[in-house]
Every structure is written in structure tokens, then in C-alpha cells.
Amino acid sequence: MFWRLVRESLWRPRNRRRAAWAALAVALGTAVAAAMLNVSLDVGDKVGRELRSLGANIVLTPAADSLPVEIGGIDYRPVSEGAYISEASLGKLKEIYWRNNIIAFAPFLYVPVRMASGLIPGLPEREQKTTLVGTWFNHTVVTSTGDRHQTGIRPLNPTWKLEGEWIDDSSAETASGSCLIGRALAEAMGLRVGDFVVVMLHAEGVEESSGVALQVRGIVTTGGAEDQQMFASLAVAQSLAGVADQVRRVQVSALIKPEDEFSRRDPKTMTPAEYDRWYCSPYISSILHQITAVLPGTAARAIRPVAETQGNVLGKMTFLMGMLAVLALAAAALSISSLASLAVAERRQEIALMKAIGAQDWLVSGLFLAEAAAQGVVGGALGFAAGQALARLLGRVVFGSDVAVNWMLLPIMLLVALAVSFAGTWLPLRRASHYEPAAVLRGE
Amino acid sequence: MSPARLFVRVVYKAFRVEPGRMAASFAALAVGATLASAFLNLYFDLPRKMTAEFRTLGAxxxxxxxxxxxxxxxxxxxxxxxxxxxxxxxxxxxxxxxxxxxxxxxxxxxxxxxxxxxxxxxxxxxxxxxxxxxxxxxxxxxxxxxxxxxxxxxxxxxxxxxxxxxxxxxxxxxxxxxxxxxxxxxxxxxxxxxxxxxxxxxxxxxxxxxxxxxxxxxxxxxxxxxxxxxxxxxxxxxxxxxxxxxxxxLRPVLESEARVILKVRGLMFGLTAIVLGIVVLSVMTTVSGLVLDRRRDIGVMKSLGGSDRAISLLFVAETLSLAAFAALLGYGIGFGLAQWAAQRIFASALPWRWDTLPAVVGVTLAVAFLATALPVYRVRRLDPAVVLRGN
Incomplete structure (x- = not known):
């Protein structure tokens, strides 16, 4: 009897439309809340990837080093001074716990050189002191487990503007004999893409070293100190400086979680459970800790302005989106429950009639709550699907990549939809139970 | 009875007889206006606030x-x-x-x-x-x-x-x-x-x-x-x-800033559009429901000789006045919410904007108008006898 009543009030042609409207209202509310929650859960990752364009946020240097002679991130020490990091060990960066958050990294070797242009006969030879930076452009790193990763300064610095072409350093042949020149240096020397230059090691005590001829493949514009430098593959720089397998520093770009009270604590004072939580969160401090663990003898430091800006922007975006999602959820809940209570109020006569022929209050309530449950579940499921579609659309239009489907949200959204429909139905039902059937049925 | 007095009486009775209904419509309109106001106010000021965040990068x-x-x-x-x-x-x-x-x-x-x-x-x-x-x-x-x-x-x-x-x-x-x-x-x-x-x-x-x-x-x-x-x-x-x-x-600084601002703008635009769209739909259903439920009123008015124009005007005026109050209230609450968010997130105040107020009020009134005019148009074509006989 009970189920027949429920079925009829949902499915009889007369009632079908009303039930569908109610479910649709639930679906609309759920859709907007689900879309907002989905976006807000994923926005950290998405904006984090955008902020990658700031370049590296971690720098590795040898732990026991002499004092760097450094301006604007460029080391001016002669190659004979200071300590180095082994190039061969860098694959380990992709073996830490948060390896997937290490987006790109590149080693750097700074070689003070004298550069001469003037291979063309007839033109006066011009010479200039500069720094040759040996690095990876787009290099394949192989980890000890055999995984391969493409990394280098191209993925590390997506904002560098290049006139000409990048150097292909996937093999030694294609990379040797090529270089990139900073914009300011190129202008000072009157160099163009395709010109040849000769570089010689510039060091005290070395009178005349043999030069290396390099062809300018591209001109780099960054606005920073790189505009005054020249870049060649790491192998070229190492053979010029005579330091095989050595690099001066490594820059790393990692996706990080904004700092909070917890991450600022000293890991040494944490309980084992807290330490695990800290270790398993991509805070910059825990990533630094893990890098130092796999590369002993190196000091990993955050490039603070970059890391701080990334953390700030990320934290603010996540909070903002979370707040807007809660706002949308609250508004959706309000409108769903007001619609649900309207539906009950409208059926006062029905309630009065049922009571008049002897139905108990609990039976009436059960009937209406069962209806609300059906509408909540159907509407919630529909709304979840529509919300996912909206979030995906938004992700694709704004960020050019899909927002991950978060299945954790499905039970949550269903529960919320159910709870809201129940709440909306429950209050008017309480009131309805005080009705005097005779009064309701007589009046109109 | 003058039209103005009739109007006041009808509205007054509507509130007296079915306070729940009117309150539900008012709440739907106010919530809609609140969301629209909060989102719009944040949308216009967010890029500037975000730009300021990039100043920690230095030059x-x-x-x-x-x-x-x-x-x-x-x-x-x-x-x-x-x-x-x-x-x-x-x-x-x-x-x-x-x-x-x-x-x-x-x-x-x-x-x-x-x-x-x-x-x-x-x-x-x-x-x-x-x-x-x-x-x-x-x-x-x-x-x-x-x-x-x-x-x-x-x-x-x-x-x-x-x-x-x-x-x-x-x-x-x-x-x-x-x-x-x-x-x-x-x-x-x-x-x-x-x-x-x-x-x-x-x-x-x-x-x-x-x-x-x-x-x-x-x-x-x-x-x-x-x-x-x-x-x-x-x-x-x-x-x-x-x-x-x-x-x-400095290209990395400028370009990242521009990128993030662009994405934030796009995201806020998309979310504002979604929220507004759904708010419009839900306000429409609530307000239209209100009108459809008063088919009998319309039937009685028609059978008493009310002209189609007068009836439409009465209902539209009723919801519009409701919507105007709801829009003003909603705008205030929404601005308060946006202000709170700006203080909480960026620790700087949101300037009072006059240009979002007409937008919010205009959208709320337009939605209320459509939500009333369409069902009234449909109902008044019905024969009063059919409507009054009941369903």
C-alpha cells in the first residue's frame, strides 16, 4: 500500500510533472554545487601548472662550497674554484616520493670565456668577455628504474623568448658546435642567427687555450642576466672547462602546496604520525628534504621569491574557489529546500484527507520523505553528471586541459541532495501534523 | 476602487493568505541577487588584487x-x-x-x-x-x-x-x-x-x-x-x-602574471556565468510556480471582467516590486560577502562599485519579469470557465 502510494505520487501522469520539476530543481542546485566543488578541488593543480612559468623554485648547490661570486643567479667564479655536483646523479631527482611534482630541472655549469666573432674574412675581429652556460636544453634523463624523462631549460623556463631555433641535445653530434646567445650580448657583438663565434676559456694562468667554434642557433630574450650570457650544451661546456660530469648548480621546478602553520614547524619536533603527514605533502620544505636525502652532498634551497609567490597565489585561489563553492552550495540548498517545502504546503489537502481516513502521522511523513528521497537521489545523480560536464567544459576553455573527475564527490553530492530535500520536506510536514483535517478540507 | 488601491490590496492579500509562497519567491530572488552581486563584485576586482600578489617577486x-x-x-x-x-x-x-x-x-x-x-x-x-x-x-x-x-x-x-x-x-x-x-x-x-x-x-x-x-x-x-x-x-x-x-x-615575471590573471578572469567568468544561469533557472521555476498556482485568481478576475492587460499588469507589477526589494537586499548582502572575502583573502578592501548595482538589479528584474509574463500570458488565454471548474 505504502509503496503503491509512493509510486503513484511520483509516476501518475498527473503527478509526474510535479515530481520531475522537483527532481530538476534538485539537479540544478546539485549541478552548480558539484561544478564549483570540482573546480575548486582541481584549481590548485591547474594554477600551479600556470605558475610554473615563473621558472625554477628550487636550486641545488654543492653543500661544501666556497662562497659563490654571484649576481642575478649567474656564478662568476673561475672553473678551478669551488665544489661541483655530479651530472650522472641527477636522475635521482625523479626517484623521490614526490617525483611527479618535479616538473622540470636543468643543470648549469658557468664557464668564464672570451668570445670572438669574426670568422668572416675582412671584418674586424671583436672580442668580449662573457659567461658560457652549459646546460640541458631538452635532455632525456634515465632513472635507475629505467624510466625516461625529458627535461632541461626549455620545460624549465617556458617564458624564454627565442629567435631562431633551440639546440637539439638529444645526441652529442647535434648539440656540439651550436650555441644560443643572450639578446644584449648579441646586440653588443652585432651577431645574428647563423653566425659563427669562437670561444676560449678565460682563466688566470691560462695564456692561450684552443678555441671552440660554435654556430649561433638562436638569440634568447629573458630580461634577466641571461641576456648577457651564451648557452651551449653541457657536454660542450664541460669539455671546454675540463671538468667532466661536473655541474655548478641545478635548478628545479616543482609543484608545491602553499605553506601553512603545519609546514612551518620544524620536522624534528613532529610526532611520527605528523612527520608522515609532512613527508607525504608536497610542501616545499618536504620536497627539499627528500632531494637532499637522494643527493647527499648537495644543499637544496627554495628560491624564496618564486616559491612564496606561487604559494601565495595558490593559497588565495584555492580559498577563493572553496568559498565560492560553499556559497553556491548554500544557495543551492536554500532554493532546493524552499521548493521542497512549497511542494508539501501545496498538498495540504492531500495530507488532511489521508489523516481524515485514519493515516498516522508517521505514515504521512514516511510517504512524503520517500518521495523526497527519490527526488533527491535522481536529482543528485543528474546534477552530479551535469556538474562534471560543466566543470570539464570550464577546465577545457580556461586551462586547456580537463578537470579531473572526482568520484569522491558523487556520494557527498548525493548525501547533500538527500539531506537538503529531507530538510525541505521535514519542516512543513511537522507543521502539517498539527493541521486539523476538517479545517483544511473545508477551507480552500 | 482605483487601480493603485486594487494593486496594494492584491499584494497585501497575497502575503496574508500565502506568506510561505511569497516568502519563497522573495527568498529565491534575493539569493539570486546575492550570488550575482558577490560574483560580479569579485570578478571585476580580482585581477587587480591578484596582480598585487606578484609584487613579492620583486622587480x-x-x-x-x-x-x-x-x-x-x-x-x-x-x-x-x-x-x-x-x-x-x-x-x-x-x-x-x-x-x-x-x-x-x-x-x-x-x-x-x-x-x-x-x-x-x-x-x-x-x-x-x-x-x-x-x-x-x-x-x-x-x-x-x-x-x-x-x-x-x-x-x-x-x-x-x-x-x-x-x-x-x-x-x-x-x-x-x-x-x-x-x-x-x-x-x-x-x-x-x-x-x-x-x-x-x-x-x-x-x-x-x-x-x-x-x-x-x-x-x-x-x-x-x-x-x-x-x-x-x-x-x-x-x-x-x-x-x-x-x-x-623581466619576461618570467610579467608573463606568469599575465597568464594567471587571464586564467583567474576566465575561471571567474565561467563560474559567474554558470551560477547566474542556474540562479536564473531556479528563480524562474519558483516565480512561475507562484503564478501558475494562482490560475484561479486569474480566472476569477477574468470572469469579473478584468481586461487581459490589467491582469498582466497586476501580476507583473506585483513580482517586479517584490524583485526590486529582493535585488537591493541581495546586492547589499552579496557585496558584504565579497567584501568579507576580499578582506579575508587579500587583506584589502573592495571598492564600492556603482556599475554592478544596476547590472544586478536589472538582471533580477528581467528574470522576474520573464518568469511572470510568460505564465500569465499562457494562463490568460485559457477560458475562465475551464480554469475555475478545477482540475
């Missing part, structure tokens, strides 16, 4: 000598103060000097301007207890009287350099360049996370004197407020003003 425009010159005249820096007084600026002169027989970068600059460009730098000063650092602005404010007493002589050591030489704040450090030696009091140890960590920072005039480069600078760092276009405008002005100086925008 976004660099003035450097052109060609092979290592320095350029300080003249440009002084003129800059006159032509762009609002732009935070910082002069730098670099030299490779020596201290305790080891090579170190000496960086001459102005202490009191450091904080404006590098708000994130932390200094551990002599008076402070161990392991406590303060921002550079606080330190400068605290040290100002003492500094002017000492003829503005100070030295800041980068933390790598301080650790390397084993210095503590408060010591006197001898720095030399060429043949000249200067004894400077170590004001504090600065932690920057950048190249300055291994440099020694000292007053610009002192370094200029030591290196015999009076009135010369290596570069000027500028933090131009605003978007990439504003930076470009300033860059062009500067380039035209001093042909001997090169103005270079």
Missing part, C-alpha cells in the same frame, strides 16, 4: 647600460624619481671586492628602498634574539635613528656570505676594493633565497667612492604596478627618455 623592469658599457650615469635614477614617482625603484652598483682575502660581490644600494622591492627578504639583526628574523622594512624603521647618527654607514651580509666568514650582526667588517678599504658596521644578516645571499650589501655612495665610479650605476630595478600593458607603457617612456639605457621587462 619586473630592469634598467641596464646598453652595449658593452658596465655602468651608466646616476642621472637617470634621479630623473626617474621625478618622472615616475609612484614606481618603487632601487639602484644597484656591483663590484667584485675582497674581504678577509677572499673575493666577494659588493653590491651598493639604498637601504631604505630595499623593502619596497623585496618585501620577502628577512633580516636577522643584532638586537634581535637568536633565530628571529624580521622583514627588512621593520629593520630599517627601527635602525633609522642609529643609522643617521653613524653617517649612514651600514653593511648587510647575505646569509651564505655571513656563514662563510662566520660573522654575526654587530661586528665591524673591513671590505676592500683595489687599494681602498672601508670598515662598516654589520647591521644584519639577510636571507633572500636569491643571489644576494652570497653578496655584501653596502651604501651606494660608499661603493661608488671605493671603486672610483662616482655617479655610476650598474642597474636600476623597478617594480611597476599594474598589468603587463602598463609595464610596457613605462618601458617605452623610459626608452624614449634615455637612449643610452636599456629597459628590459
Amino acid at each position: 619586473n623592469l630592469i634598467l641596464a647600460p646598453k652595449g658593452t658599457n658596465e655602468t651608466f650615469p646616476e642621472e637617470a635614477y634621479r630623473q626617474l624619481a621625478d618622472s615616475q614617482p609612484a614606481v618603487p625603484r632601487l639602484p644597484w652598483l656591483y663590484a667584485v671586492g675582497k674581504t678577509q682575502g677572499k673575493e666577494v660581490i659588493l653590491a651598493g644600494t639604498e637601504l631604505e628602498r630595499l623593502a619596497a622591492l623585496h618585501p620577502g627578504w628577512r633580516v636577522t639583526a643584532d638586537a634581535a634574539p637568536k633565530d628571529s628574523s624580521e622583514s627588512i622594512g621593520v629593520l630599517v624603521a627601527r635602525m633609522q635613528p642609529r643609522l643617521s647618527g653613524q653617517g649612514n654607514r651600514w653593511l648587510l651580509a647575505g646569509e651564505k656570505a655571513a656563514a662563510h666568514f662566520g660573522w654575526k650582526a654587530g661586528e665591524t667588517v673591513a671590505v676592500e676594493y683595489g687599494g681602498a678599504t672601508q670598515d662598516l658596521p654589520l647591521l644584519g644578516v639577510v636571507s633572500t633565497g636569491e643571489s644576494e645571499d652570497s653578496q655584501l650589501l653596502l651604501p651606494l655612495p660608499v661603493l661608488q667612492e671605493m671603486t672610483h665610479r662616482a655617479g655610476q650605476l650598474s642597474l636600476i630595478a623597478l617594480a611597476v604596478p599594474g598589468s603587463a600593458e602598463q609595464v610596457e607603457t613605462v618601458r617605452q617612456q623610459l626608452a624614449a627618455q634615455w637612449p643610452q639605457v636599456e629597459a628590459r621587462p
Whole structure:
């Protein structure tokens, strides 16, 4: 009897439309809340990837080093001074716990050189002191487990503007004999893409070293100190400086979680459970800790302005989106429950009639709550699907990549939809139970 | 009965007889207006607030000598103060000097301007207890009287350099360049996370004197407020003003800023559109429901001789007046919410905007109008006899 009543009030042609409207209202509310929650859960990752364009946020240097002679991130020490990091060990960066958050990294070797242009006969030879930076452009790193990763300064610095072409350093042949020149240096020397230059090691005590001829493949514009430098593959720089397998520093770009009270604590004072939580969160401090663990003898430091800006922007975006999602959820809940209570109020006569022929209050309530449950579940499921579609659309239009489907949200959204429909139905039902059937049925 | 009195009576009765219905419609309209107002207010101010976040990165425009010159005249820096007084600026002169027989970068600059460009730098000063650092602005404010007493002589050591030489704040450090030696009091140890960590920072005039480069600078760092276009405008002005100086925008800073702002704008636009769309739909269903449920009223009015025009007008006027109140209330609440969010997230106030108010009120009224006019139009075509006979 009970189920027949429920079925009829949902499915009889007369009632079908009303039930569908109610479910649709639930679906609309759920859709907007689900879309907002989905976006807000994923926005950290998405904006984090955008902020990658700031370049590296971690720098590795040898732990026991002499004092760097450094301006604007460029080391001016002669190659004979200071300590180095082994190039061969860098694959380990992709073996830490948060390896997937290490987006790109590149080693750097700074070689003070004298550069001469003037291979063309007839033109006066011009010479200039500069720094040759040996690095990876787009290099394949192989980890000890055999995984391969493409990394280098191209993925590390997506904002560098290049006139000409990048150097292909996937093999030694294609990379040797090529270089990139900073914009300011190129202008000072009157160099163009395709010109040849000769570089010689510039060091005290070395009178005349043999030069290396390099062809300018591209001109780099960054606005920073790189505009005054020249870049060649790491192998070229190492053979010029005579330091095989050595690099001066490594820059790393990692996706990080904004700092909070917890991450600022000293890991040494944490309980084992807290330490695990800290270790398993991509805070910059825990990533630094893990890098130092796999590369002993190196000091990993955050490039603070970059890391701080990334953390700030990320934290603010996540909070903002979370707040807007809660706002949308609250508004959706309000409108769903007001619609649900309207539906009950409208059926006062029905309630009065049922009571008049002897139905108990609990039976009436059960009937209406069962209806609300059906509408909540159907509407919630529909709304979840529509919300996912909206979030995906938004992700694709704004960020050019899909927002991950978060299945954790499905039970949550269903529960919320159910709870809201129940709440909306429950209050008017309480009131309805005080009705005097005779009064309701007589009046109109 | 005059039309105005009739109107007031109908509205009054509607509230008396079915307060729940009217309240539900009012609530739906007000919630809609609240969401629209909160989202719109945030949408318009968010890019500016986000841009400000990028100022922790420091400079976004660099003035450097052109060609092979290592320095350029300080003249440009002084003129800059006159032509762009609002732009935070910082002069730098670099030299490779020596201290305790080891090579170190000496960086001459102005202490009191450091904080404006590098708000994130932390200094551990002599008076402070161990392991406590303060921002550079606080330190400068605290040290100002003492500094002017000492003829503005100070030295800041980068933390790598301080650790390397084993210095503590408060010591006197001898720095030399060429043949000249200067004894400077170590004001504090600065932690920057950048190249300055291994440099020694000292007053610009002192370094200029030591290196015999009076009135010369290596570069000027500028933090131009605003978007990439504003930076470009300033860059062009500067380039035209001093042909001997090169103005270079820092691409990573500007481009990331532009990207994030673009995405934030897009995201907010999308979310605002979704929320508005759904709010419109739900307000429509609620308000239309209200009208459809009063089919009998319409039937009675028609059978009593009410003209179609008068009936439509009555209902439309009723919901519009409801919507106007709801829109004003909603706008206020929504602005309050947006204001709270701005204070909580960005710690800066949201300016009161007059242009979003008409937008919110207009949208709410338009939705209310459509939500009423369509069902009324449909109902009034029905024969009153059919409507009144009941369903």
C-alpha cells in the first residue's frame, strides 16, 4: 500500500510533472554545487601548472662550497674554484616520493670565456668577455628504474623568448658546435642567427687555450642576466672547462602546496604520525628534504621569491574557489529546500484527507520523505553528471586541459541532495501534523 | 476602487493568505541577487588584487647600460624619481671586492628602498634574539635613528656570505676594493633565497667612492604596478627618455602574471556565468510556480471582467516590486560577502562599485519579469470557465 502510494505520487501522469520539476530543481542546485566543488578541488593543480612559468623554485648547490661570486643567479667564479655536483646523479631527482611534482630541472655549469666573432674574412675581429652556460636544453634523463624523462631549460623556463631555433641535445653530434646567445650580448657583438663565434676559456694562468667554434642557433630574450650570457650544451661546456660530469648548480621546478602553520614547524619536533603527514605533502620544505636525502652532498634551497609567490597565489585561489563553492552550495540548498517545502504546503489537502481516513502521522511523513528521497537521489545523480560536464567544459576553455573527475564527490553530492530535500520536506510536514483535517478540507 | 488601491490590496492579500509562497519567491530572488552581486563584485576586482600578489617577486623592469658599457650615469635614477614617482625603484652598483682575502660581490644600494622591492627578504639583526628574523622594512624603521647618527654607514651580509666568514650582526667588517678599504658596521644578516645571499650589501655612495665610479650605476630595478600593458607603457617612456639605457621587462615575471590573471578572469567568468544561469533557472521555476498556482485568481478576475492587460499588469507589477526589494537586499548582502572575502583573502578592501548595482538589479528584474509574463500570458488565454471548474 505504502509503496503503491509512493509510486503513484511520483509516476501518475498527473503527478509526474510535479515530481520531475522537483527532481530538476534538485539537479540544478546539485549541478552548480558539484561544478564549483570540482573546480575548486582541481584549481590548485591547474594554477600551479600556470605558475610554473615563473621558472625554477628550487636550486641545488654543492653543500661544501666556497662562497659563490654571484649576481642575478649567474656564478662568476673561475672553473678551478669551488665544489661541483655530479651530472650522472641527477636522475635521482625523479626517484623521490614526490617525483611527479618535479616538473622540470636543468643543470648549469658557468664557464668564464672570451668570445670572438669574426670568422668572416675582412671584418674586424671583436672580442668580449662573457659567461658560457652549459646546460640541458631538452635532455632525456634515465632513472635507475629505467624510466625516461625529458627535461632541461626549455620545460624549465617556458617564458624564454627565442629567435631562431633551440639546440637539439638529444645526441652529442647535434648539440656540439651550436650555441644560443643572450639578446644584449648579441646586440653588443652585432651577431645574428647563423653566425659563427669562437670561444676560449678565460682563466688566470691560462695564456692561450684552443678555441671552440660554435654556430649561433638562436638569440634568447629573458630580461634577466641571461641576456648577457651564451648557452651551449653541457657536454660542450664541460669539455671546454675540463671538468667532466661536473655541474655548478641545478635548478628545479616543482609543484608545491602553499605553506601553512603545519609546514612551518620544524620536522624534528613532529610526532611520527605528523612527520608522515609532512613527508607525504608536497610542501616545499618536504620536497627539499627528500632531494637532499637522494643527493647527499648537495644543499637544496627554495628560491624564496618564486616559491612564496606561487604559494601565495595558490593559497588565495584555492580559498577563493572553496568559498565560492560553499556559497553556491548554500544557495543551492536554500532554493532546493524552499521548493521542497512549497511542494508539501501545496498538498495540504492531500495530507488532511489521508489523516481524515485514519493515516498516522508517521505514515504521512514516511510517504512524503520517500518521495523526497527519490527526488533527491535522481536529482543528485543528474546534477552530479551535469556538474562534471560543466566543470570539464570550464577546465577545457580556461586551462586547456580537463578537470579531473572526482568520484569522491558523487556520494557527498548525493548525501547533500538527500539531506537538503529531507530538510525541505521535514519542516512543513511537522507543521502539517498539527493541521486539523476538517479545517483544511473545508477551507480552500 | 482605483487601480493603485486594487494593486496594494492584491499584494497585501497575497502575503496574508500565502506568506510561505511569497516568502519563497522573495527568498529565491534575493539569493539570486546575492550570488550575482558577490560574483560580479569579485570578478571585476580580482585581477587587480591578484596582480598585487606578484609584487613579492620583486622587480619586473630592469634598467641596464646598453652595449658593452658596465655602468651608466646616476642621472637617470634621479630623473626617474621625478618622472615616475609612484614606481618603487632601487639602484644597484656591483663590484667584485675582497674581504678577509677572499673575493666577494659588493653590491651598493639604498637601504631604505630595499623593502619596497623585496618585501620577502628577512633580516636577522643584532638586537634581535637568536633565530628571529624580521622583514627588512621593520629593520630599517627601527635602525633609522642609529643609522643617521653613524653617517649612514651600514653593511648587510647575505646569509651564505655571513656563514662563510662566520660573522654575526654587530661586528665591524673591513671590505676592500683595489687599494681602498672601508670598515662598516654589520647591521644584519639577510636571507633572500636569491643571489644576494652570497653578496655584501653596502651604501651606494660608499661603493661608488671605493671603486672610483662616482655617479655610476650598474642597474636600476623597478617594480611597476599594474598589468603587463602598463609595464610596457613605462618601458617605452623610459626608452624614449634615455637612449643610452636599456629597459628590459623581466619576461618570467610579467608573463606568469599575465597568464594567471587571464586564467583567474576566465575561471571567474565561467563560474559567474554558470551560477547566474542556474540562479536564473531556479528563480524562474519558483516565480512561475507562484503564478501558475494562482490560475484561479486569474480566472476569477477574468470572469469579473478584468481586461487581459490589467491582469498582466497586476501580476507583473506585483513580482517586479517584490524583485526590486529582493535585488537591493541581495546586492547589499552579496557585496558584504565579497567584501568579507576580499578582506579575508587579500587583506584589502573592495571598492564600492556603482556599475554592478544596476547590472544586478536589472538582471533580477528581467528574470522576474520573464518568469511572470510568460505564465500569465499562457494562463490568460485559457477560458475562465475551464480554469475555475478545477482540475
